[in-house]
Amino acid sequence: MGGKFRFTNRVERIFNISKSLVSGEVICPVHFLVGAFKERTGVCAELFLYLDRQFGIDFIDQMLRNSSYEASPSLADVLELAHETMVAYHQIYINEGHIIRAILELDPFVNSVLDDRIRLDILNIVSVPRDMIVSLKKYMRPEMNQIDFSIRKALPRDYHQLLAFVKCEFGDRWVPLIENGYKTLNKTPIFLAIAEDNIIGFACYDVVRNRKGLFGPMGTAAGCRTKGIGAALLHFCLNDMAKVGYEYAIIGQAGPIEFYEKTCGARIIPVEI
Template sequence: MLQPLHLLTACLDEKTGVLGEISLKITLDKSLLKDVMEDTSIQHQTCSVFFNVQVTEEVKSILEVAINYMKKYNQIYVNEGNLLKALITTNAVDRFLSDDNRKTILSLGTTSRDMITHIANYKVPIINTHHIRKVNKKEINELVHFIGKIFSNEWSQTISEAFSLNKLPVYVAFDDNGDIVGFAAYDIYKNKKCYFGPMGVALSNRVKGIGFSLLHHCLKDMSDIGYEYAIIGQAGPIEFYEKACNAVVIPSNKV
């Protein structure tokens, strides 16, 4: 029967990415947890559509909280950050974690992180180029309005300032009606070079490969400029960039 501790230990058993970083920085005696996980005498069993084994009511509640976090952040999949945050905020594993351990998990595993990917020998994957192109200066108001409405005023301000550049390092994606549904930029955030972002795709148009295509249009340009690496600032969800361009999380020195 699946318990909250199974979810926690499964996360800590992963040795790559953010979860690998967390596992190196917190201490848990897994041998002491084994007896707890094997004791099902006082657990109420139930079913979950996410697993093919019985789960506890607590696990079911944790998954519901994780799904709520997913919706809150306008995401389409429950990711490791959503699950970790649900484990901590529901207090389901509190008695097994120190305060420092909880802070480490929240700091490293539930927030956006800077990532890096090597693009010196970049090869363009098969991507959709239909309805994706560089933005032109006549579209400033439409793009800024789209970003401010769907994402944030900070992002819209960043993009607005980019229109003062001679060459706009901003790509846009359109739907079949000619409306903007996504964008991606590079080298514009605080005038930082080798810096990808921001990027966003309207929620109703995700899982169509638009974000993947926008990302690789930008990475191709950055590679052509001669950049060795691309920094992906405040990436989220992290697993998208891990799969899309083999990006890795830049280790944090905060904890």
């Protein structure tokens, strides 16, 4: 599963479960779906509870026994489509949501046993950005290595450079939120990652719809990811929110769910289905 594909830890665990379901070497898309059902952490735990409630705990194994592998697309085709989705969302790891979305789009057998409502519910559980919550009651910012960059609060002089950075890396959708952050009466609730006097990342809170206790958005330059910048920005914001007096932080519309689970112990807020 190497090459251009990079997977989250949860996807790696799902693949290991999937391998235990087959006697040969070939994993079909339905094996991954069953593996996700059996993995039972994060959104996969929610998927397990949902399918158990809809069909009973034996349904997924029955689907595995009755599956028609000849009609299924190759896993490689599924991963290609999942990779396209990952890139479209400016992410760097393929997660279970990307893959399950691709399976539901490409696999005729899976679609023959799951009706439109069930497929939509599954997508809403595993394949859309989810709200998450972090307790700040006993929060302490961890020590983190910041070798090639520094983190500091945004200053008035950063305004135009920050807007240019956001537009270049992410388009116009976050520009109004940056503007909101600069309208606050107190200190701007925006942190910057700086390298050689250039902005390479940012994170905000309290800027979305002017709601208090909401973390985000956060973004890192495409060429600077996987270097701990996002984790550092996240923790600087959470630390500031804890000092302000928030007991919880809501991470709205989180895309890389597993990143937040691992980095700050965030938990998904269950969807109402």
